[in-house]
Amino acid sequence: MQGLMMDYQLTLDRILKHAQRMFPHKQVSTKLPDGTLHRYTYANFAQRTKRLANILRQLGVQKGDRVGTFAWNNYQHLELYYAIPGCGAVCHTLNIRLFPDQLAWIINHAEDKVVFIDGTLLPAFERIALQLNTVQHYVLFNADRRTETQLPNVVFYEDLMAEADDDFSWAVDDEQTAMGLCYTSGTTGDPKGVLYSHRSMMLHTFGENQASALGLTEEDVVLPVVPMFHAMAWGLPYSCTMAGADIVMPGPHMTPAALADLIAEEHVTVAAGVPTIWTGLYHELKARPRDISSIRALVVGGSAMPRGLIEAYEKELGVNVVHAWGMTEMSPLGTLSKLQSHHRHLPDHEKWDIKARQGYALAGVEMRIVNMDGETLPWDGVTMGELQVRGPWIAKSYYKVPPGPEHFTADGWFRTGDVATITSDGYMCITDRTKDLVKSGGEWISSVALENALMAHERVMEAAVIATPDARWGERPLAVVVLTPSAGAVTVAELLEHLAQSFAKFQAPDRIVFASEIPKTSVGKFDKKVLRHRYAEGELG
Ligand code: AMP
Numbered sequence: 438m439q440g441l442m443m444d445y446q447l448t449l450d451r452i453l454k455h456a457q458r459m460f461p462h463k464q465v466s467t468k469l470p471d472g473t474l475h476r477y478t479y480a481n482f483a484q485r486t487k488r489l490a491n492i493l494r495q496l497g498v499q500k501g502d503r504v505g506t507f508a509w510n511n512y513q514h515l516e517l518y519y520a521i522p523g524c525g526a527v528c529h530t531l532n533i534r535l536f537p538d539q540l541a542w543i544i545n546h547a548e549d550k551v552v553f554i555d556g557t558l559l560p561a562f563e564r565i566a567l568q569l570n571t572v573q574h575y576v577l578f579n580a581d582r583r584t585e586t587q588l589p590n591v592v593f594y595e596d597l598m599a600e601a602d603d604d605f606s607w608a609v610d611d612e613q614t615a616m617g618l619c620y621t622s623g624t625t626g627d628p629k630g631v632l633y634s635h636r637s638m639m640l641h642t643f644g645e646n647q648a649s650a651l652g653l654t655e656e657d658v659v660l661p662v663v664p665m666f667h668a669m670a671w672g673l674p675y676s677c678t679m680a681g682a683d684i685v686m687p688g689p690h691m692t693p694a695a696l697a698d699l700i701a702e703e704h705v706t707v708a709a710g711v712p713t714i715w716t717g718l719y720h721e722l723k724a725r726p727r728d729i730s731s732i733r734a735l736v737v738g739g740s741a742m743p744r745g746l747i748e749a750y751e752k753e754l755g756v757n758v759v760h761a762w763g764m765t766e767m768s769p770l771g772t773l774s775k776l777q778s779h780h781r782h783l784p785d786h787e788k789w790d791i792k793a794r795q796g797y798a799l800a801g802v803e804m805r806i807v808n809m810d811g812e813t814l815p816w817d818g819v820t821m822g823e824l825q826v827r828g829p830w831i832a833k834s835y836y837k838v839p840p841g842p843e844h845f846t847a848d849g850w851f852r853t854g855d856v857a858t859i860t861s862d863g864y865m866c867i868t869d870r871t872k873d874l875v876k877s878g879g880e881w882i883s884s885v886a887l888e889n890a891l892m893a894h895e896r897v898m899e900a901a902v903i904a905t906p907d908a909r910w911g912e913r914p915l916a917v918v919v920l921t922p923s924a925g926a927v928t929v930a931e932l933l934e935h936l937a938q939s940f941a942k943f944q945a946p947d948r949i950v951f952a953s954e955i956p957k958t959s960v961g962k963f964d965k966k967v968l969r970h971r972y973a974e975g976e977l978g
Contacts, residue, residue: 447639449616450523450607452679457483460655460681466703467511468688468695470557470579475512479678482516488601489520490608495597496551496574500525500608503618505544505552505572506666507531507562510686513578513594514665517553518674522616522635525608529618530666533558534959541568543620543628546837553594556580557689563587612636617669618836621765630836631765633669641768641830642675644801650773651707651736651759655681658703658731662687662696662710663739667960668769671709671738671761682707693721701727708732711739711961712746716898719749720922734759740962741867741885744793745893751789762795762867766851768830771804772796772865779862793889794866795857802828804865805850806857818860821868821881825850856883873965875904875914882914882944887936894935896920896927901955901963902946905973915972916946919954 456463461480469475498504504521506528508514521528529547531540533555544552548571554562556579566588577584578594609616612635620628645651653659659682661673669675677684685703687696696718700708715737722729735750738761750756763769774796776788783791798804806814806822814822827850834840844852856869868874868883875882884902891900899919904912920927929949936945956967 446610446612446635448607448609448612448614448635449519449638449675450609452639452642452675453483453486453519453523453607456678456681463655463681464683465512465515465686466684467686468690468699469511470689472690477512479681482512484603485598486516486519486523487603487605488598489516490524490605491601492576492594492597493520493524493526493551495601496576496592498524498526498551501527501615502550503527503529503547505529505531505547505549507533507552507558508555508578508665509533509557509689510661510665510670511555511579511688512686513553513555515674515684515686518665518669519678522609522614523607524605525614527615527618527632530669532620532666532959533561533664537561537565538568539628541565543630544572545570546627547618547620547630550574551576553578554588555689556584559584559586559588609635612639619666619668619765629838631832632836633768633830637768637830638669638672638675640801641672641770642679644799644830645672645676645770646680647800649775649797650770650799651676651734653677653680653682653707657682657706657733658685659683660685660687660696660700660703660705660708662691662708662714664960667739668763668765671736671763671769673709693717694725697721697725697727697729700729700732704731705729706731707734707736709736709738712737712742713740713899713957713961715742715750716746719746719754720898722754729754729756732756736761738762739960741795741889742793743889743892744789745889747792748786748789748893751792752785758792760792760794760796762865764853766832766853767802767826767828770799771802771826772798774864777862791864794860794864796865797863798826798865801830802826804859806859811846816859816861816863818858818864818866821856821858821883823871824853824855824857824865824867826853827851856881873903875902876912877904877907877914877943878910880943884914887914887916887940887944887946890936890939891916891918891932894927894932896925897932898922899955899963901965901968903965903968903973905948907947914944914946916949917952917955917968917972918949919952 463479467475551574553576575588617633661670736759742760747758760774763771814820859865887902888900898921905915907913956964958964
């Protein structure tokens, strides 16, 4: 027997209509390139989004067309996040930090028809213009009419906006319609496109707004530092509007000082970004304190948040850290590490241990760990296995690539490529990427555990561990360490002594080298490919 409930399609225009109806007075604020703050209300935002949908039609964008965005986090980008899917097209967010050839490859692969470009990023884009095969129009914003450019077919966002019609009927009636496209950062092989649907993004938005997840409300003031070109800014553009939260966006002003000012001035309650951002902010706040007591959740994901940094934020600055894990393929939110009622009695240091884990799955996401033979492993907090997930906002295939067993299992799970343990109460902990584990003498050594321990040392700001080839053991760990700016000297022997408190001798790195910085990928993760090249495969030998 079938249920008798409405077949109400989960399309994203419903969020916008709700926000416009319920929260017309709520604000979207953006730091503009010149440092001033642009503010407008949800009512203005909704109206401009309809105008933008008409502009897209004028430019010939049809249902299913891909439309690229090359921009910082700002209000125009938010308008694009709604207008492009709202007229049935696909919002393809382009990573502004990619190497030119990779960016051109992605645009050609996606066959973008129109690209919207932030004027502050024009020179970076112009470099690849000649390589692009499919783009018919470029639309510039944050740029005035006198801007000179070598791009062909350029139009200006605000010119079009001034003349566009206010009325637009949202054009999607099938929730399975594609709405967004984001390529993974691709540390191996070509980048892979993840194609979200209205339904998957709507369910992700509901999932993210569960009270046990981010649970945003109209009382929140949310600062997405995580870029809108990285995994849909963790879904925040949609979950904020659904909840009616005020949104604050940094534009190109991403320095720790600018972020600290923004948090203090705008009374931000929820801020979200990768660990590197929060490392920088912590040192900024120590050097020049600001009042950031408005923050109820400092959300961190994309890479492991070092336990030492969680402790520093909570103990020294009184800031509640919410560690989250996800993947572009998961829209992206998968787990969160908030404390539960049975943790209330624990001493602080144990609470921070729990927060350093990646946490429990959101309702809607299922996870399991399996061994190399595909057998499901126990949730005992110790047994490590490959993490696999399934759920309504998780990819079942990559764009234009037939699903293969290296990414998707025969019984319908996505292989994350992460290695994890899960405790009996459901807290997952990533111990490594499958390809980053150090395999020494038949034992696995977790590079992440070593990094966390090193970063817990007061003089260490960042540490990355890689495997180096070893004739006797197969592989041995090597640590690259960056000291805090104010640190006095620290010796390798002192760091090894520090590690000896929690690691067996065979697990400790054979070599520790000091560096001025750790190379990062375009989305701010340690770039171990570069480190391996530098230290394991040759530059240092
Ligand atoms: P991306 O699709 O670029 O967001 O990368 C997803 C990958 O980032 C995951 O498979 C993890 O390896 C890593 N990652 C994301 N969040 C975390 C986290 N909180 N801790 C450790 N690794 C993370």
